[in-house]
Amino acid sequence: MQQIGRFAPSPSGRMHLGNVFSAMLAWLSIRSCGGTLVLRIEDLDPDRCRPAYADTLKRDLEWLGLTWDTEQAPQSRRSEAYREMFSRLEERGLIYPCYCSRTELHAASAPHASDGTVLYAGTCRNLTPEERAARTKAPCWRVRVPDEDVSFTDGVQGEYTQNLAHGCGDFILRRADGVYAYQLAVVTDDAEAGVTQVVRGSDLLSSTPRQIWLQRQLGFPEPDYYHVPLLIAPDGRRLSKRERDLDMGALRERYTPEALLGLLAHACGLLSHSEAVRADELAKEFSWRMVRKENIVIANP
Numbered sequence: 001m002q003q004i005g006r007f008a009p010s011p012s013g014r015m016h017l018g019n020v021f022s023a024m025l026a027w028l029s030i031r032s033c034g035g036t037l038v039l040r041i042e043d044l045d046p047d048r049c050r051p052a053y054a055d056t057l058k059r060d061l062e063w064l065g066l067t068w069d070t071e072q073a074p075q076s077r078r079s080e081a082y083r084e085m086f087s088r089l090e091e092r093g094l095i096y097p098c099y100c101s102r103t104e105l106h107a108a109s110a111p112h113a114s115d116g117t118v119l120y121a122g123t124c125r126n127l128t129p130e131e132r133a134a135r136t137k138a139p140c141w142r143v144r145v146p147d148e149d150v151s152f153t154d155g156v157q158g159e160y161t162q163n164l165a166h167g168c169g170d171f172i173l174r175r176a177d178g179v180y181a182y183q184l185a186v187v188t189d190d191a192e193a194g195v196t197q198v199v200r201g202s203d204l205l206s207s208t209p210r211q212i213w214l215q216r217q218l219g220f221p222e223p224d225y226y227h228v229p230l231l232i233a234p235d236g237r238r239l240s241k242r243e244r245d246l247d248m249g250a251l252r253e254r255y256t257p258e259a260l261l262g263l264l265a266h267a268c269g270l271l272s273h274s275e276a277v278r279a280d281e282l283a284k285e286f287s288w289r290m291v292r293k294e295n296i297v298i299a300n301p
């Protein structure tokens, strides 16, 4: 089967070292098996994304030699497709409006999901039509999840299981302002592009069961997942976009593309020592078995 992978950057700032690392592995995984890569700009959230960043992201990927074959329409222009998937779920009675305020959601006793977010208590799950009609606030829309385990085998992290009811609860598919949730957008986009493998940071591992469950509800095929280790500072903090010396603006002043790829390839186990290397040279030897699964300490990039 022809493999299709994707770059799915969010234009909320300049790429940083962690994004480069995920993009490099997505590229190597696809190029090493002769597949194709789709670029998709994930600009779903109008408050956080800027068109100018999308152009910079593309220039930065090109500078690294991480090429793509086709480009999918950006998420900001695909709300019609998301609306259709939302309607399909709605017709099956899986969606309901939620009127809870932030304070209600974060009540002191609220249990927390595996990723640290507050587990939704199901307050609005069974409101009567009269109770709904009495509300004046614009609701967000949640999907009813079953008390059921979703399991998959991750290509890096191994077996992963989450009970949706206890691990995340009924989650939001459309915000009160009409913006569709990332979970719905990403499964819709991946299915449309025929994506067969998803490579991304292990911080997203706990959201994958939600996406797999949505794929099953919508009759979409399930791609293979590879959740790659995170880059962390020596004190255990995750390297983030706030560290300006690790964004591509600063990195491009200090490294050649080959030196930067070599540093990352060495850090994750693809090279025995850090040396300048082109992406296509790495692809010749690439195997997921070589990639370590533990988070990677970056001491002095």
Ligand SMILES: [Zn+2]
Binding pocket: 097, 098, 099, 100, 122, 123, 124, 125
């Ligand atoms: Zn509610």
